[in-house]
Amino acid sequence: MSSLRAKIQDVFNEPACEQNRGKDAKARKEGCSKPLTPGTAAGGCAFDGAKIVLQPITDVAHLIHAPLACEGNSWDNRGAASSGPTLWRTSFTTDLTELDVVMGRGERKLFKAIREIKEAYGPPAIFVYPTCVTALIGDDIEAVCKRAAEKFGLPVVPVNAPGFVGSKNLGNKLAGEALLEHVIGTVEPDDAGPYDINILGEFNLSGEFWLVKPLLDRLGIRVRACIPGDARYFDIACAHRARAAMMVCSTALINLARKMERRWDIPFFEGSFYGITDTSEALRQISQLLVKKGSDPEILGRTEALIAEEEAIAWKKLAAYRPRLEGKRVLLNTGGVKSWSVVHALMEIGIEIVGTSVKKSTVEDKERIKQILKDDNHIFEQMAPRELYAMLSEHKADIMLSGGRTQFIALKAKTPWLDINQERQHPYAGYDGMVELVRQIDLAIHNPIWRQVREPAPWDCQPAVREELPSTKSETATLHVVQEFAGTTTDDFGGC
Structure with a gap:
């Protein structure tokens, strides 16, 4: 237990974290x-x-x-x-x-x-x-x-x-x-090359890294180890021979990136493969790090050519969705790297962000969100289920993107919902992933089921029966059936 205690203390003292560096010794021991x-x-x-x-x-x-x-x-x-x-x-x-x-x-x-x-x-x-x-x-x-x-x-x-x-x-x-x-550095590869990189904190959820790896393959960049997504033991054991690394989720493995840089001189940066702009920037930074480590500078030109080609294709596909989604309001109830990367990705096609959760985000993540949204009012640390329901039932958002635990709040509020966390069924990384994310949002918002579930139940719009007394004694009493919808028309109820 003493060795475990020492490991925990070492993890809490993380020099690569800007927030951690600003703490005093006592606060640092408490961790993040x-x-x-x-x-x-x-x-x-x-x-x-x-x-x-x-x-x-x-x-x-x-x-x-x-x-x-x-x-x-x-x-x-x-x-x-x-x-x-x-x-x-x-x-x-x-x-x-x-x-x-x-x-x-x-x-x-x-x-x-x-x-x-x-x-x-x-x-x-x-x-x-x-x-x-x-x-x-x-x-x-x-x-x-x-x-x-x-x-x-x-x-x-x-x-x-x-x-x-x-x-x-x-x-x-x-x-x-x-x-x-126990693992990294225990095997020496016989095929190390100048274009080998590591991807850290990428989990290959729904196979989304497979949308990114072909881009790197076209640039001649080999992923020595993707930790942990679709990884093999031998690849991770050889990961110390990579020339550069990209950190996708810093809150998970920032200590791994920093110590690999210190031990084996593998520089790293934090980036995202969500959204067109962020994917392009990630490819640029990977190429730049490789050049700094001695790779041929011509890779920079090939990277820009690839980015121009892929962005043109992606924007052409997204153009069909812009008229249908521009101005739509999205509530993002997630955290970590998605709290800013997905925000940036959605704003690129004109979607309005009415709120984003930063519950599991780092200080750096929160700063990125502030720079993107230009307004702290759309950022919340944690929103209670009651508040989420009130916001959705009052139609302040057209759709909520979150994990499976909050889907029933949206469904109860009769609001479209899309899973964006680890249980999701569709990959959203890279250029093709961004197109898929927008397609799924479009399908969810414009699904005809929402118009139907928002209509009142049949028993809530049945005609009322009223007995009218004769106006004079000589007149015969009759029953008249009238529709009484206090201050409404049948159009308000979908024609029921």
């Missing part, structure tokens, strides 16, 4: 994440965060040393995609029981599980994750992994990030520390 409330997951624990970062490494066996529920609640927690191996989709757990805990059989059970995985699947490596239970009872995960690696002749990597140590974001960083300590 909000303290957890006992008994709550606070949006995900450290174990969950570590699993998110490492599970997309597709050819590795991920073994959870814990009771069954820990793996059951975290398995397949992101919509990452693989172009080959499927071992990462298989769930492995030691399934500790109360008897195992009482009798102290956890370490033996872990060693046996590692042996069974090695014999049955023969993976290039096994990642072992302790959780709250196994950390609290004192199982020495690192010792077991070291012994198993010597015995079975394959890397067995301890990922020391039990849930109780902190938030999901802390778990992301501890996963990066595990890669630095």
Whole structure:
């Protein structure tokens, strides 16, 4: 536990973070994440965060040393995609029981599980994750992994990030520390080249990195390692021979980028592949970093030619959607890099941003949003469900982009909604991804179902029956059926 404590303290002291550099020593020790409330997951624990970062490494066996529920609640927690191996989709757990805990059989059970995985699947490596239970009872995960690696002749990597140590974001960083300590730099490639780069913090959600990689291939740039999206163990082990790196989600792996720069002189920058302008700028910065590291300057010209060609194609496709979407109002309830990159992307085609969440964004992310929106009134740290519902039901937004947890607020308010978080079904990165995002927004807003669900129910617009008394005694009493819609017309109810 003392080594884990030291790792956590090192992660909190992050020199690459401008906000962290401005803190005093006491504030720096508290880290950036909000303290957890006992008994709550606070949006995900450290174990969950570590699993998110490492599970997309597709050819590795991920073994959870814990009771069954820990793996059951975290398995397949992101919509990452693989172009080959499927071992990462298989769930492995030691399934500790109360008897195992009482009798102290956890370490033996872990060693046996590692042996069974090695014999049955023969993976290039096994990642072992302790959780709250196994950390609290004192199982020495690192010792077991070291012994198993010597015995079975394959890397067995301890990922020391039990849930109780902190938030999901802390778990992301501890996963990066595990890669630095046990994986990166352990294999020397025989094909290192001057155009090799790393992409850090890219998860290949719905396969969206596959929309970006062909652009790099056309420039002759090879992705040595994409960490973690669609990654292979060997690629990550050789990642220290890349010439440059791009950081996509700084809140997750900024410590990994900084330490790789310090150890192996791999410069990095933070960028985004969401939106036409940001994709073009990312390609430019990658080329510029490679030139600074000794690559042929002619790549700069090829990059500009590619950007001009791809932007022309994308803007031509988007032109068909501009008349339908220009002036439409979007509420963005997400966070992190999407809080500013998607904002910029949508504003490029004339969509108005009425609000964006910065709950999981860094200080740098928030500054970018302010520069883009020019108005702090559209930025909110966190909006309660009641406030979200009020905003949508009052038609202050034409559509909400968010994760699956808030979709029912939009649906209850009878407002179009589009999933933009990790559970999404469509890729939105790169030039083609931007066109797809706009297409999905157009389909959602103009779906005829919204006009139908906003109409009153049939029983709310039935004609009223009123009995009219005769005006004179000599007149015969009659019943007249009249429609009474206090101050309204039938057009107000869709003609009902």
